[in-house]
Amino acid sequence: xxxxxxxxxxxxxxxxxxxxxxxxxxxxxxxxxxxxxxxxxxxxxxxxxxxxxxxxxxxxxxxxxxxxxxxxxxxxxxxxxxxxxxxxxxxxxxxxxxxxxxxxxxxxxxxxxxxxxxxxxxxxxxxxxxxxxxxxxxxxxxxxxxxxxxxxxxxxxxxxxxxxxxxxxxxxxxxxxxxxxxxxxxxxxxxxxxxxxxxxxxxxxxxxxxxxxxxxxxxxxxxxxxxxxxxxxxxxxxxxxxxxxxxxxxxxxxxxxxxxxxxxxxxxxxxxxxxxxxxxxxxxxxxxxxxxxxxxxxxxxxxxxx
Numbered sequence: 001x002x003x004x005x006x007x008x009x010x011x012x013x014x015x016x017x018x019x020x021x022x023x024x025x026x027x028x029x030x031x032x033x034x035x036x037x038x039x040x041x042x043x044x045x046x047x048x049x050x051x052x053x054x055x056x057x058x059x060x061x062x063x064x065x066x067x068x069x070x071x072x073x074x075x076x077x078x079x080x081x082x083x084x085x086x087x088x089x090x091x092x093x094x095x096x097x098x099x100x101x102x103x104x105x106x107x108x109x110x111x112x113x114x115x116x117x118x119x120x121x122x123x124x125x126x127x128x129x130x131x132x133x134x135x136x137x138x139x140x141x142x143x144x145x146x147x148x149x150x151x152x153x154x155x156x157x158x159x160x161x162x163x164x165x166x167x168x169x170x171x172x173x174x175x176x177x178x179x180x181x182x183x184x185x186x187x188x189x190x191x192x193x194x195x196x197x198x199x200x201x202x203x204x205x206x207x208x209x210x211x212x213x214x215x216x217x218x219x220x221x222x223x224x225x226x227x228x229x230x231x232x233x234x235x236x237x238x239x240x241x242x243x244x245x246x247x248x249x250x251x252x253x254x255x256x257x258x259x260x261x262x263x264x265x266x267x268x269x270x271x272x273x274x275x276x277x278x279x280x281x282x283x284x285x286x287x288x289x290x291x292x293x294x295x296x297x298x299x300x301x302x303x304x305x306x
Contacts, residue, residue, distance in 0.1 A: 024076055026087060026151045026165040027051050030118075031071035033169055037064045039217075044170075050078065051167050056146060058171040063125055063178060069169060070120040073112065073151060080117050087112065087153040092121045094132065096139075097146035097171050104139065106132050121149075125178075133182045141176045227273065231266050254298040261292035 028051050035044035043065070048054045069092070073081050081087070090112055095105035106129075110119045128136075136145075152164035174182075194200045217223075251259070265288055272281050 025163040027074045028071040029074045034068045036066055054167055054169050056168040056171050060173045061125055065125045067123040072118045087151045089152045090119055091150040093148045094145055097144040104135050136174055137179055137183045141179055145172045254295040258295040261288050264288045
């Protein structure tokens with residue numbers, strides 16, 4: 001019995017020594033990567049259970065792209081970290097994917113929520129900082145950049161080692177048109193120096209709390225439903241008012257033609273709002289207007305002249 005306990009103790013000590021040599025490490029779980037345009041059209045949508053499942057996809061960046069990457073920080077065993085185990089540094093780095101030029105990079109620090117050990121990263125291509133635009137414009141369109149997640153912390157003691165997590169999750173290419181558009185918004189070195197030295201007036205600062213219009217637009221199906229309600233509502237009221245007279249006599253040809261023209265105008269307006277070409281709109285409008293005027297003139301003549 002003592003021999004068995006001695007062997008168990010020896011195995012435990014050896015396991016602790018091996019763990020001490022290898023060091024602890026960080027992992028992620030419940031990660032989600034999405035790249036979509038302003039109107040919500042998805043380009044990339046991926047979910048990852050751990051860091052081993054992350055494969056950095058290569059993508060050509062568009063000016064209206066919005067990149068979102070959210071994750072939960074876990075330990076090497078896959079358990080969510082908490083308390084003193086939370087990392088002290090969490091970054092996302094944009095740098096050359098080939099690692100030939102490590103001096104040119106940009107870092108976004110991330111805030112980790114203590115309650116859930118989660119963090120998220122959002123990047124809009126239309127609101128890149130001047131430093132990032134300057135870096136991309138100087139490097140040119142032949143470079144491939146990598147967005148890399150870095151998670152690190154100090155070890156609890158000098159005898160332990162805590163390995164940092166370096167995880168590339170997306171590779172980006174910037175086309176020549178995109179870089180040319182960025183170059184037009186860059187500030188020259190002379191203008192920057194003149195502004196810093198006080199030779200130029202400071203630019204007006206506007207608050208950034210306004211909500212972009214595309215963020216408040218409802219889905220297209222909701223807009224279509226509201227438009228149908230607005231169009232159908234008045235017609236229901238009109239038909240309800242016409243119903244008593246319609247039961248006593250049948251409508252004449254001119255009255256039917258006028259009602260059909262009004263319906264055609266409503267449908268034409270709805271079609272134009274959805275996407276009718278202008279060269280189709282003009283002839284249809286002329287035909288409907290002619291039919292409506294002729295029927296209205298005939299009804300006016302019969303009602304007031306006779």
